[in-house]
Amino acid sequence: xxxxxxxxxxxxxxxxxxxxxxxxxxxxxxxxxxxxxxxxxxxxxxxxxxxxxxxxxxxxxxxxxxxxxxxxxxxxxxxxxxxxxxxxxxxxxxxxxxxxxxxxxxxxxxxxxxxxxxxxxxxxxxxxxxxxxxxxxxxxxxxxxxxxxxxxxxxxxxxxxxxxxxxxxxxxxxxxxxxxxxxxxxxxxxxxxxxxxxxxxxxxxxxxxxxxxxxxxxxxxxxxxxxxxxxxxxxxxxxxxxxxxxxxxxxxxxxxxxxxxxxxxxxxxxxxxxxxxxxxxxxxxxxxxxxxxxxxxxxxxxxxxxxxxxxxxxxxxxxxxxxxxxxxxxxxxxxxxxxxxxxxxxxxxxxxxxxxxxxxxxxxxxxxxxxxxxxxxxxxxxxxxxxxxxxxxxxxxxxxxxxxxxxxxxxxxxxxxxxxxxxxxxxxxxxxxxxxxxxxxxxxxxxxxxxxxxxxxxxxxxxxxxx
Ligand code: FAD
Ligand code: ZN
Numbered sequence: 398x399x400x401x402x403x404x405x406x407x408x409x410x411x412x413x414x415x416x417x418x419x420x421x422x423x424x425x426x427x428x429x430x431x432x433x434x435x436x437x438x439x440x441x442x443x444x445x446x447x448x449x450x451x452x453x454x455x456x457x458x459x460x461x462x463x464x465x466x467x468x469x470x471x472x473x474x475x476x477x478x479x480x481x482x483x484x485x486x487x488x489x490x491x492x493x494x495x496x497x498x499x500x501x502x503x504x505x506x507x508x509x510x511x512x513x514x515x516x517x518x519x520x521x522x523x524x525x526x527x528x529x530x531x532x533x534x535x536x537x538x539x540x541x542x543x544x545x546x547x548x549x550x551x552x553x554x555x556x557x558x559x560x561x562x563x564x565x566x567x568x569x570x571x572x573x574x575x576x577x578x579x580x581x582x583x584x585x586x587x588x589x590x591x592x593x594x595x596x597x598x599x600x601x602x603x604x605x606x607x608x609x610x611x612x613x614x615x616x617x618x619x620x621x622x623x624x625x626x627x628x629x630x631x632x633x634x635x636x637x638x639x640x641x642x643x644x645x646x647x648x649x650x651x652x653x654x655x656x657x658x659x660x661x662x663x664x665x666x667x668x669x670x671x672x673x674x675x676x677x678x679x680x681x682x683x684x685x686x687x688x689x690x691x692x693x694x695x696x697x698x699x700x701x702x703x704x705x706x707x708x709x710x711x712x713x714x715x716x717x718x719x720x721x722x723x724x725x726x727x728x729x730x731x732x733x734x735x736x737x738x739x740x741x742x743x744x745x746x747x748x749x750x751x752x753x754x755x756x757x758x759x760x761x762x763x764x765x766x767x768x769x770x771x772x773x774x775x776x777x778x779x780x781x782x783x784x785x786x787x788x789x790x791x792x793x794x795x796x797x798x799x800x801x802x803x804x805x806x807x808x809x810x811x812x813x814x815x816x817x818x819x820x821x822x823x824x825x826x827x828x829x830x831x832x833x834x835x836x837x838x839x840x841x842x843x844x845x846x847x848x849x850x851x852x853x854x855x856x857x858x859x860x861x862x863x864x
Contacts, residue, residue: 401457402437408449413440413489423484426475427468427531430737431827433476435462435484442489444564444572444603450485451601452570460857461485463597465508465539468531470740471826473596473862474539482860487538490603494576496521501609502561502578507538507602514607523609526553526645530726538602544594546822548722551777552645552681553610555822557593562606565592568599568853578606591848596824597859599852613681615689618646618718619711621697622672626751628705629674633747633777635705636678639696643689646679647777654728654773657786661731665724668710676776677725728773732784736793738771739785739801740828743812744821747779754781757811761785764807765800780821783808809836825863833863 406414415423415438424433436459441447454461460482464474476482487508494504498521505514511532518525527540529547539545541563546555553559562577565588575589592600623629629649636644652673658665669675678696682689693711700706712718732738745753754772761768767788774781785804787796809819813836825833834842842864849856849864 398436398457401453401459404453405437405439405450408453409439409441409446413442413446414438415440420484423464423467423486424475426470426472428470428733428737431472431475432478433482434478434480435476436481438484438486440486440489444490444566447485447487447490447566447601447603448570448572450483450570451566451568454483454857455569455855458855458857459483460860461601462859463487463538463542463601465536465542466510466531466534468535469539469543469826470742470823471820471828473543473824473826473859477861485601487536487601487603490538493517494604496523496609497578498523500578502606503609504562504576504578504604504606505537506604507536507541509537511535511537511540518609519612521609522612524612525559525607525609527556527559530729537605537607541593541602541605542595542597543824544822546775546778546780548646548648548679548775550775550780551647552642557590559608560589560593560605561608563589563592563602564604565600565602568855568858572603573600576604576606594824596826596863598849598863599858601858611683613643613645613683615682615686616645616718617680617682617686617689617693617711618721619678619693619697619709620669620721621676621678621700621706622669622708623674623676623705624707626674626754629676629776630747630751631703631705632676632700635699635703636696639699640680640692643680643682643692644678644777645681646677647775648677648725649773649776649781650675650677650725650728651770651772653769654771655724657735657769657771658724658727658731661734662727665727666720667724668721669708672707677721725773728771728782732771732786735786737797738787738793739797739804740823741783741785741805741808741812741819742780742821742823743783743808743817743819744778744780745812745815745817747776749815749817750776750779750781753811753815753817754783757783757808760807760811761804764803767791778821805832827862830861830863
């Protein structure tokens with residue numbers, strides 16, 4: 398191993414290689430669920446350096462764990478505890494390679510933090526719509542590797558829909574130059590779509606060309622209190638009918654999730670506290686501020702008249718809109734503060750969601766009285782974060798070890814019965830690998846494994862994750 402590390406140091410320089418010392422930030426995941434031990438951390442600063450690292454790993458048979466902002470929630474971005482896996486951090490690859498305004502696209506290196514990508518687009522007078530609570534630290538490479546979703550999927554799609562081209566380093570250290578910027582390209586298998594969502598198991602993304610959009614003239618945010626999820630689904634239908642494409646966000650939060658935020662983050666104001674379900678709606682209007690407000694008011698009034706909405710509040714200014722979003726986006730943090738919980742990032746047809754929640758809530762309450770379901774997410778996309786927290790007074794770690802398998806079985810069986818997915822946007826990683834193997838269509842799994850063998854025959858790229 399010392400030959401390997403010497404060769405790496407020679408190629409990357411002192412700034413490009415961390416060995417020994419405190420590597421905890423690279424070895425532990427955001428949720429603190431997986432504690433690992435890295436052989437070392439390579440921090441290449443260019444595509445050529447990434448390629449050199451992968452060639453050395455290939456020659457020395459060293460496993461590589463690609464890492465961006467390390468905000469992933471499924472244990473995919475940190476090493477196992479063997480001390481033999483190399484963390485390949487993209488954090489130094491942050492260059493904005495260019496913005497093509499006429500083509501409405503930008504090319505950015507993989508280690509660029511999402512908020513910086515958004516800011517660079519805004520500076521050019523355009524919108525990069527991908528948006529999620531971790532945007533201050535997650536990277537574009539990580540977003541693509543996990544096909545991240547977030548809060549603007551309803552209108553703009555997830556990371557996959559926003560990507561035009563990729564630059565990727567393969568397991569043997571070759572570079573695929575696929576940064577085309579083309580919106581049409583039918584020249585065979587779509588390699589771009591193969592690498593998106595592959596969670597670092599097929600190649601290392603070093604740069605991407607992404608779509609940009611005209612920024613909306615105005616953005617309005619509102620909260621609506623609903624008595625039931627059926628009402629929230631009815632409100633979604635109404636919002637689609639009235640606002641069409643201008644509807645950019647439709648999030649729900651159950652009472653328990655907002656009560657948790659009130660407990661853990663009491664400094665955050667909650668305008669409609671106490672509702673059974675709170676919906677956060679966002680409208681991004683291409684016409685004018687007055688038009689947006691008119692549509693919004695009409696929509697909420699119709700909701701009140703039909704009895705789908707009990708109460709509503711439209712943000713009066715940007716500060717207030719940010720405060721509404723901040724409460725929604727603080728739920729994961731409040732959960733992290735409260736201790737480990739059993740996370741389920743699921744998707745279902747929107748029509749099936751009220752039935753799923755009613756039935757699964759009841760089944761879990763029967764299984765373990767006092768159990769708390771922190772249920773929130775992107776209702777407009779049919780995606781819920783259906784997280785299960787230990788009853789008050791029960792130690793979270795022992796709750797997980799005793800009940801995780803039984804609770805997962807109940808939740809995922811109910812998801813599968815309704816044609817849903819066990820991972821909507823967070824990916825598989827280590828957390829759901831066995832669940833995927835047990836539940837995915839066998840033909841699909843066999844095809845996935847064949848692709849993995851073809852692209853990474855030595856199983857060096859993020860081994861033990863995904864497949
Ligand atoms: P990492 O965590 O570093 O890595 C994630 C995976 O991608 C790993 O498997 C890693 O090996 C691989 N990877 C990373 N970079 C590369 C690369 N350049 N090439 C190849 N593989 C790579 N996700 C959503 O989809 N929607 C949300 O709304 C959302 N909200 C979140 C809120 C919070 C508070 C947090 C902590 C996370 C949230 N996430 C959400 C999880 C989401 O997966 C990540 O935030 C983000 O997409 C991962 O980016 P990252 O740079 O941190 O990747
Ligand atoms: Zn989410």
